[in-house]
Amino acid sequence: MIKIENLHVHFGAVHAVRGVSFNVPAGASFGIVGESGSGKSTVLRALSGLNDDWTGSMRIKGTQLAPRRGKDFFRRVQMVFQDPYGSLHPRQTVDRALSEPLEVHGMDQHERRILQALSEVALPPSVRFRYPHQLSGGQRQRVAIARALMAEPEVLLLDEPTSALDVSVQAEVLNLLADLQERRGLTYLLVSHNLAVVAHLCPMVGVMQGGEMVETVSREDLRAGRTVHPHTTELRRLSTELEEA
Amino acid sequence: MSATTGQSWRDWLLTDTPASRRQAAWGERYRLWCSFRSNGLAMIGLVVALAMVVLSLSAPLLASYDPGTQELANRLARPSAAHWLGTDELGRDVWSRILYGGRVTLGMVVAVVALVAPLGLAIGCIAGYFGGFADRALMRVTDVFLAFPRLILALAFVAAIKPGITSAIFAIVLTAWPPYARLARAETMTIRNTDFIAAVRLTGASPARIILRHVVPLCLGSLVVRVTLDMSSIILTAAALGFLGMGAQPPSPEWGAMIATARRFILEQWWVPTIPGIAIFVASLAFNLLGDGLRDVLDPKQR
Numbered sequence: 151m152i153k154i155e156n157l158h159v160h161f162g163a164v165h166a167v168r169g170v171s172f173n174v175p176a177g178a179s180f181g182i183v184g185e186s187g188s189g190k191s192t193v194l195r196a197l198s199g200l201n202d203d204w205t206g207s208m209r210i211k212g213t214q215l216a217p218r219r220g221k222d223f224f225r226r227v228q229m230v231f232q233d234p235y236g237s238l239h240p241r242q243t244v245d246r247a248l249s250e251p252l253e254v255h256g257m258d259q260h261e262r263r264i265l266q267a268l269s270e271v272a273l274p275p276s277v278r279f280r281y282p283h284q285l286s287g288g289q290r291q292r293v294a295i296a297r298a299l300m301a302e303p304e305v306l307l308l309d310e311p312t313s314a315l316d317v318s319v320q321a322e323v324l325n326l327l328a329d330l331q332e333r334r335g336l337t338y339l340l341v342s343h344n345l346a347v348v349a350h351l352c353p354m355v356g357v358m359q360g361g362e363m364v365e366t367v368s369r370e371d372l373r374a375g376r377t378v379h380p381h382t383t384e385l386r387r388l389s390t391e392l393e394e395a
Numbered sequence: 396m397s398a399t400t401g402q403s404w405r406d407w408l409l410t411d412t413p414a415s416r417r418q419a420a421w422g423e424r425y426r427l428w429c430s431f432r433s434n435g436l437a438m439i440g441l442v443v444a445l446a447m448v449v450l451s452l453s454a455p456l457l458a459s460y461d462p463g464t465q466e467l468a469n470r471l472a473r474p475s476a477a478h479w480l481g482t483d484e485l486g487r488d489v490w491s492r493i494l495y496g497g498r499v500t501l502g503m504v505v506a507v508v509a510l511v512a513p514l515g516l517a518i519g520c521i522a523g524y525f526g527g528f529a530d531r532a533l534m535r536v537t538d539v540f541l542a543f544p545r546l547i548l549a550l551a552f553v554a555a556i557k558p559g560i561t562s563a564i565f566a567i568v569l570t571a572w573p574p575y576a577r578l579a580r581a582e583t584m585t586i587r588n589t590d591f592i593a594a595v596r597l598t599g600a601s602p603a604r605i606i607l608r609h610v611v612p613l614c615l616g617s618l619v620v621r622v623t624l625d626m627s628s629i630i631l632t633a634a635a636l637g638f639l640g641m642g643a644q645p646p647s648p649e650w651g652a653m654i655a656t657a658r659r660f661i662l663e664q665w666w667v668p669t670i671p672g673i674a675i676f677v678a679s680l681a682f683n684l685l686g687d688g689l690r691d692v693l694d695p696k697q698r
Contacts, residue, residue: 198597199596199597200593200596200597219599220599221599223599224597224598224599225599228597229593229594229597231590231593231594232590233590236589236590236591237590237591237593237594238591238594239591239595239609240591240613241612241613242609243416243419245416245419250595250598250600251598254598254599254600254604255598255599276411276412279412279413279414279415279416279418279419280411280412280419281423284411294594297594301598
């Protein structure tokens with residue numbers, strides 16, 4: 151479904167992503183972990199079309215992506231942002247946020263689709279006309295997920311979708327994402343600094359350091375500690391130490 | 396009975412779970428109105444400003460004389476029962492001229508605001524959203540206009556065309572838009588890189604749609620505040636142009652022009668130039684108070 155080969159991204163003089171390649175089959179999940187500044191979010195933003203200054207090759211379902219994307223790309227690929235406090239327009243109700251993709255893509259049956267989307271992310275219909283400041287962090291992230299699903303995409307890009315939420319809400323959102331994937335057959339590309347989150351959702355994990363993908367490892371190998379690159383071993387050690395502490 | 400309907404209206408507006416888009420929108424407006432209403436000075440400003448607009452609109456009903464009727468035998472009269480605010484140097488009734496003058500002066504303000512706000516907003520939002528070359532080009536044009544003192548540029552413009560109300564309006568517009576463009580640009584630049592705009596871009600919306608439906612509504616609050624605060628200075632610029640003979644032409648009553656023609660009498664018949672001065676002062680103050688109140692309500696940074 152997603153095939154990325156030799157992706158490079160520059161920010162002025164900074165070479166943020168240095169030749170990253172990976173594959174995600176349809177209906178699967180791929181996780182990218184790494185420290186802050188390792189370039190993992192940059193990969194996602196280049197793929198989503200928010201950053202058009204990249205070189206290399208990116209394919210979705212076999213179609214080569216150009217720096218400027220058409221409307222059909224945005225129907226197929228959607229993104230959920232890290233901070234649910236910043237990703238919802240402060241002056242728009244949930245209803246406005248959800249109907250925006252419908253209007254842009256000229257889709258019908260707004261009423262039915264909005265109510266269905268809310269129930270799909272387990273939000274009561276009463277939040278429909280609330281403003282983001284009247285919702286909790288977990289509810290906001292559910293709204294953001296519902297918005298991403300409005301255009302019925304096949305690929306969902308998740309940029310640290312749980313890191314701004316507290317632990318109990320994190321688990322809820324992760325379970326919701328797992329449910330949605332099963333129901334809709336979505337393909338996920340998840341970026342996180344948290345190994346536990348990535349391993350929970352993704353059978354395959356790529357580890358990034360300094361703009362390069364240093365290792366791709368399966369969830370089972372990661373759990374068992376069968377890692378090759380020292381940075382992966384280090385991340386795993388830090389993460390298990392944190393859990394035990 | 397009326398108390399219960401009033402109560403249910405309030406409940407309908409303030410409910411946490413509105414049932415329709417309309418109810419949610421009106422509820423939000425009602426909340427803004429409630430927080431505005433609690434600001435006493437702002438309410439005074441609003442009431443005074445509205446009263447002035449209503450008074451000048453109903454001038455034909457309230458004026459005791461025609462604003463152009465001269466009565467040379469009774470010039471420069473003191474305020475009396477016949478002439479509430481006295482008469483001017485041609486024996487015209489000052490009360491009637493103030494009422495009709497409000498139409499000219501406040502009408503100019505409304506015309507200027509109606510032209511300036513959308514112009515500044517459009518230029519600022521486009522420059523701020525697209526950045527790069529569009530930003531540099533538009534902002535250099537803005538700088539050129541900002542480089543001249545406001546009144547002098549307006550004067551030069553009016554003098555170059557033809558003194559009159561229409562050219563005064565355009566002159567003021569020409570000199571008043573750059574601060575609005577700057578403001579809208581600054582607001583847009585902070586909004587442009589937020590996640591919620593990125594999310595809208597990812598729906599595939601066109602830049603025009605993003606600017607109109609997502610960026611402009613957020614700029615509007617600070618712009619409205621700026622407009623009301625600026626109204627007083629627009630009144631003063633209009634009055635200054637009138638004072639210098641570049642605005643409304645006689646015999647049309649305009650507050651600034653009224654002061655200008657009556658200034659010779661300020662020592663002996665002080666009320667003749669003072670009364671339009673008070674009208675300008677009250678109008679400016681009312682708009683200023685209104686603007687301060689609106690800033691408290693609308694400016695998201697002060698919430």
